[in-house]
Amino acid sequence: MQDIQEQASNDYDPQAVEAAAQRYWNEQHAYEVKEDPARPKFFCLSMLPYPSGALHMGHVRNYTISDVISRYQRMQGRNVLQPMGWDAFGLPAENAAIKNKTAPAKWTYANIEHMRGQLKSLGYAIDWTREFATCRPDYYVHEQRMFVRLMKKGIAYRRNAVVNWDPVDQTVLANEQVIDGRGWRTGAPVEKREIPQWFLKITDYAQELLDGLDTLPGWPDAVKTMQRNWIGRSEGLEIHFAVEGEAAPLTVFTTRPDTLMGVTFVSIAGEHPLAQKAAQGNPALATFLEELKHGGVSEAELETQEKRGMATGLFAIHPVTGDKVPVWVANFVLMGYGTGAVMAVPGHDERDFHFAKKYRLPIKAVVAPLSWDGKSIESVTMFHDTGSGKVEYPSIHLEDDISESLTWSAWDERFGQHGVLLNSCALNGKTYREAFDYLADKLSAEDKGQRRVNYRLRDWGVSRQRYWGCPIPVIRCAKCGDVPVPEDQLPVLLPEDVADVYSKGGGVQSPIKTDPEWRKTTCPECGGAAERETDTFDTFMESSWYYARYTSPGAATQVDERANYWLPVDQYIGGIEHAILHLLYFRFYHKLLRDAGMVNSDEPATNLLCQGMVIADTFYRDNADGSKDWINPADVEIQRDDKARTIGAVLKADGQPVQIGGTEKMSKSKNNGVDPQSMVGKFGADTVRLFSMFAAPPEQSLEWNEAGVEGMSRFLRRFWREVTTHAAQPDHAVVDPAQLDAGQKALRRQLHEAIQKVGDDLGRRHSFNTAIAALMELLNAVGKFADMSEQGRAVRHEVLETMVLLLNPVVPHVSHRLWQVLGHAESVLEDQPWPKVDESALVRDSLTLAVQVNGKLRATIEVAASASKDEAEQLARAHPHVTSFLEGKTVRKVIVVPGKIVNIVAG
């Protein structure tokens, strides 16, 4: 006790406080957990980091949110699991290896060592005994075993798919490596190339993934909406168009069969076999198809490029009318989506409309809106193709109005809407639904089509032509085809010792692809010579099941029975950038685990929190050549005018001005990154944690600002001083509510209001910034509270002791020490129960009501807490500010919201 009192009298020394607390937690194994059926469990999971080299503020934010929730939940009596691991495979390791001429494994392991130390300095309540790196064979062996089982089930299969090809480096490029249509390293124009790839049939689970979203009230609506749209369920018809001179029909999918009679051509993808065939005798078309191969494969690139097409010379037969319609190749039709062919209805589809106008293809109106600007429609003309090159557009004729603007000469949104059919023979007068059902029945009966549910979602391509990933456990045998590696031969090891390849300047192509020996093996079925698959898995594969592995450290199988104690995850936290891909694969893989009998839940996580980015100011100077020198914010001083507005900035080193470049995501390229480690060294982990929780609500972007960090440090020092000063005073009495005077009651009420608010903010709203603000207000209040009477000191003691507990989830090191300063034995504070609200302390004698006249605030009044609506109204109407506004007016209505406002409506 003596040494505690001595230390307590000293100023707050974060380094000493944090080292002591962390040492104690380690000695106590405070955050190592086991399954305990007697207690409610809470699995708090953050997205595992990629070991890029150094912890960045985005990590700190993610893991601090997770830590605050974890510690709070444990104080609620839950058995909390908070694990950590490393998403250790990935492209950056290969890029770094090429640059540094070293092996990806070595770089990765060194980064993990470094970042683990950084994470530990932040004092997270993590069970480190469960840590793993996904690049280790004892992790990925389970992934390989699952894959060979999925092959046998038909969930994993191989087919061709298009990739970005760099013709100079002779490698496949990731979408982010394609910049303006060129390879980032070589600058060569990128080409599309079809290669065989492994896929997982996520589309078999499309409906379940869609329906499952309705069982996740704890997920943000934005994420669920994005996933719904991504899955993109649509109901429509599959329609077969016979092709003149071809045996096989052209199959299209449409959600608008009601517009079938408006089809004036059919569009197909450049890679479509029919286009390829047509090009054989058509040099112009062959050249065009060759041109379509330029550029990358990303949707953003494909969708924003100019819409282009060319006639194939082939004709399709309209399945109802028997008319001939031309078949066009169009660059916006993609082989990978649906059937690679679409029926074109330029009268009622915007994209087809623009395409038809550009290539002077006929436009036919077959659906009329029910009304136009509220006017009823008299008639709609069909198109006329005069044959002289002059095109007349269909037009709508309204009753009592003749206007040129109603033609199809320019697109109008209403052309695409449902309406009543016309110019469609037997279908005339039918609605969308009637036409849909009529055609579905008719085409099915004639074997020309059928009803179909289509999904936008495509199967998950898991092959990567890279080295630093989990080898795909398949053997290619000339005789037996693709044979899964037998389970007793797993894992297929990725060789880590490839430093030689890189030191010689190699590595642009995968070392296991360039090594003639690695692939050699024998076929497990026929025993003949065979080759291994040299592709590796997409790294989303590892990150799709890591959460489950945390529950079963050391298990010989992928997971064991412990998984069902911990799963599903109670709170998942990560960046919004993962809203679709990772979070969809994560949900999909959980269903694969379930169907393999390994887990018994349907969804992997019940609650999801998506945090925003960490951003910072940018500063630069222009170079003579037009490039920019980016300057780190730490080296810059802001200049202000007399109203505190920013007017400029100078470099601290030379005092000369620098340009201000706006606030952007922290990145190396803009040199606006702030190193968490240096911040911890300067201010301590608690201050860094406190700032990252206080500066913004978790789902918004957080602007790093060092002056703000200093403010947090100031708060902790004041809190420290307040507690140590109080603890140095003589013993305090116990609070006796009956004896409290008005000032003591007011402070105590503020405390209990804070308990209520902080609990709600941390536990339910995840509104950490407002919880901290409430505690700052409480500290301001206790700082002004000069009452040294016995009950005064007792109230102060209750406030400070409670604050230590309320702040513990955010600043656990400070709380750990101050708990002892307040006379308690050293302990794990998460085992203290969360403070309880004393309802009697919340009672108020009077309330402040806002008084409005016609919705505008005119006065505030104090009313007794027990005052009736009538009393409040009378008091409000008697207020002089109110009477002056009511002069000469008649009161028409008075709205009284108890405890809030009185609004007098007068006129």
Place this chain on the structure above:
RNA sequence: GCCGGUGUGGCGGAAUGGUAGACGCGGCGGACUCAAAAUCCGCUGGCAGCGAUGUCGUGUAGGUUCGAGUCCUAUCACCGGUACCA
């Protein structure tokens, strides 16, 4: 292009349809100090006014409501995702 989100003082933000700007930063004034730092106290959205107070104000334009930062429609700007960055 498409899908999702965000927009409030000089700045980060608060306000869960009911007093817009809590809390923090910055700024200004004061106390302490030989001085500075640290610390403490006070003020701080714009305009008008000595003041009481009035008036305007939540990207822009409309609308719903007794009452809108919050709900609806349109629009602009920025951010995230767009299937091989993680």
